[in-house]
Structures are given as structure tokens and as C-alpha cells.
Amino acid sequence: MKRIALGVQYDGSPWNGYQKQLDRHTVQDQLEIALATFARAPIATTCAGRTDTGVHALEQVVHFDTGLTRDMQSWVRGVNTFLPDSIAVRWASEVPAAPADAPQLEFHARFSARARTYHYVLYNHPVRSPLLAGKAGWTFRPLDVERMREGAAQLIGQHDFTAFRSAQCQAKSPVKHMQEIRIERIGHAVVFTVRANAFLHHMVRNLVGSLVYVGNGRQQPDWIGQLLRERDRHLAAPTFMPDGLYLAHIDYDPKWQLPQEAGSLLPWFAL
Structure with missing residues (x-):
């Protein structure tokens, strides 16, 4: 099994927050539906930090485990094909998934965040x-x-x-x-x-x-x-x-070599 980290950007206005719910009207629901459609198998994700209804993300970080072999750009382009306009995967990176007896060697979107x-x-x-x-x-x-x-x-x-x-x-x-x-x-x-x-x-x-x-x-x-x-x-x-x-940004140890973006402000903030 491989562990993949994704950088996800979204407009939170249309969604009932990040964490999945029974109505499936959340960012996580939409992301996992898109991942499952692309991978042709269910995929569960873990995020760095949940956001509430109406809250946006310049760069949310999530990880998931999969046995599927694809290059990283295929994950970006393929998953985005099945996402609504308000959500986009910006980057993908393979990260270590260590055995249970050595968790310090494993990347975790939430617990590895500093x-x-x-x-x-x-x-x-x-x-x-x-x-x-x-x-x-x-x-x-x-x-x-x-x-x-x-x-x-x-x-x-x-x-x-x-x-x-x-x-x-x-x-x-x-x-x-x-x-x-x-x-x-x-x-x-x-x-x-x-x-x-x-x-x-x-x-x-x-x-x-x-x-x-x-x-x-x-x-x-x-x-x-x-x-x-x-x-x-x-x-x-x-x-x-x-x-x-x-x-805006999740801080991780550079050893994970994530292709993170700067989380800079958008130009219209100066209006």
C-alpha cells in the first residue's frame, strides 16, 4: 500500500464544512467520491484540520492509502475531473506509511503537522x-x-x-x-x-x-x-x-518534502 498526501483548495461557501456527514454535502464527501470514482475503489481520507461551514482553504492537506499505482500528476488531473468547481486538488505527493510499530516514520496529515x-x-x-x-x-x-x-x-x-x-x-x-x-x-x-x-x-x-x-x-x-x-x-x-x-497553510517537517504552496493572499483582498 502507498500513502499519498494531497494539497486541497476549496471555497467553503457551498459546503457544510469539511468533515463528512450523512447528507454527503461536505468537502470531504466530495473529495472521497471523486477519489473513489478515479481509483474505482473506496478511499478514506484524513485531513490536517477540519473547517466549519462557510470556511475556505487555500491549502488543506489530506492523506490516504491506496494500492493503486499512478504518477502524482495523474492523481491531480484525474481527481479534479470529478470534483465540483469549488474544490480542487493542487498537488499530490507520495509519503511514507510505516508499520504500526514505528509510527515516527509515518506521515500523518494531522499528527505530523507542527x-x-x-x-x-x-x-x-x-x-x-x-x-x-x-x-x-x-x-x-x-x-x-x-x-x-x-x-x-x-x-x-x-x-x-x-x-x-x-x-x-x-x-x-x-x-x-x-x-x-x-x-x-x-x-x-x-x-x-x-x-x-x-x-x-x-x-x-x-x-x-x-x-x-x-x-x-x-x-x-x-x-x-x-x-x-x-x-x-x-x-x-x-x-x-x-x-x-x-x-492558509499547514507546517510540516521539511523531511516529508511536500510540494506545498505559500498560502499567499488573493489579490482581491485589497478591494
């Missing part, structure tokens, strides 16, 4: 743009980026992120290591880039919602640190809309 990076794109303009519907969040009140940066700086490091955790979160621990937060204004867009070892359910959207409260003057920057200390989800801002959230 960090995840998300972008949240927020359109900051008095009037919403229909061209960005489903692709960016929107707030009409002016945002002070420097105030948001001051608030975000308190999130760097290892913290208990209970205040930014969904009630439905199934993670064993709310403690995560936030490695980087960048907030940039590009035209009328404010782009949040967050990188951590892992994320809780709705964590990025909850962080963005609270930082928007700081940016529009509703709260002071030190409120973010207070939320961390209080560990009470009810004290933080409401969960922000999913439209502007993008899974």
Missing part, C-alpha cells in the same frame, strides 16, 4: 461589497489597527484559550501555543494572520470578534488579556462570521 496558519479577511468599509459576499467578513465601523495589534500581542505564547472556545469544542485541552499574530490593512481590507500549534473550535473567529471590539473602540486593548485570565467565553465578543476565514 502548526496551522489561518487568515481572516475583513472588509472595513461603510458599505458592504456584494463582490465579497461569502469571501470576506464585513464591519462598517472604522477600525484602529494599532489598537488591535496592541490587544493581539497579549495572545502570543502558551495560554488557556477557554474565553475563545466554542461550547461544542471537543478538544481535550484549551491550552494552545499562539506563535504569531499579524494584523495588516490592505486597502479597505484588514487581514488577520494567526499561527498556532493547533486551534480550538471557532477560536479564530472568536479572536477576531474580540479584536474588532478593540479596534472600533468598544473595548480597550488590555481587555484581551483580561479575557485570557477570566477564561469565560460569555465575557468575550460574539463569534464572527465564517465568510472571511481561510485555512
